[in-house]
Amino acid sequence: MRSLFISDLHLSEDRPEANERFFRFIEQDASGAHALFILGDLFEYWIGDEDIDTPFNAVVAGFLRRLAASGTEIRVMHGNRDFLLGEAFARASGATLLSDPSVVEGTLLMHGDTLCTDDHDYQVWRSTARSEKFQREFLAQPLAQRRATVEGLREKSKQVIQAKPAEIMDVNDDAVREALRRHGVSRLVHGHTHRPGRHRVEVDGRACERWVLPDWYGAGGYLELAGDRPRLVRW
Secondary structure, X not given: OEEEEEOOOOEOOOOHHHHHHHHHHHHXXXXXXXXXXXXXXXXXXXXXXXXXXXXXXXXXXXXXXXXXXXXXXXXXXXXXXXXXXXXXXXXXXXXXXXXXXXXXXXXXXXXXXXXXXXXXXXXXXXXHHOOHHHHHHHHOOOHHHHHHHHHHHHHHHHHHHHHOOXXXXXOOHHHHHHHHHHXXXXXXXXXXXXXXXXXXXXXXXXXXXXXXXXXXXXXXXXXXXXXXXXXXXXX
């Protein structure tokens, strides 16, 4: 079996190069794959499933749906930008929503933001944004108001990130070990940090590995797992 893993594509109408790369990936690289796992932040932001009818969003969902119809299983995990993806998107794209964390084929899959435990401000915001109260109130707003709110949050986020030391926005080593220990696996795959690569981790005397997926702000890429042999592909 051949499984592919991607994350942090941050697709949006104003990033045509990334969009075209995604369309080629779906039609060429992902063709014939047993499964495609999207580990969060497929979109730059998602303001609710009512937005699925936006032409750009419908095009993205259409590419995924055609891949699913060809026999590739598609699993989508929420990221910190698109955690409002719901069942309507899943139906439109032929995908299945995937819980964070999940263990699939002996591999622990996460978006990765919960591992960044040194970034206390972000963890507080994440807890708020994932609450039922916040989401209920946000989704009650008209689409135009939601979009304006998210645009404002994006600008604020850019300023906050620039002011933070880079190291606190990376994963915490103890959080990584605890995740591997809790789920009893030796491989972790995640995105979010935009620092792609393979890291060796020792957990209670066990040799483990952590694979970080590339973002698509630059060249982009994916992780391929075929016959239990991981391969990180960068374009």
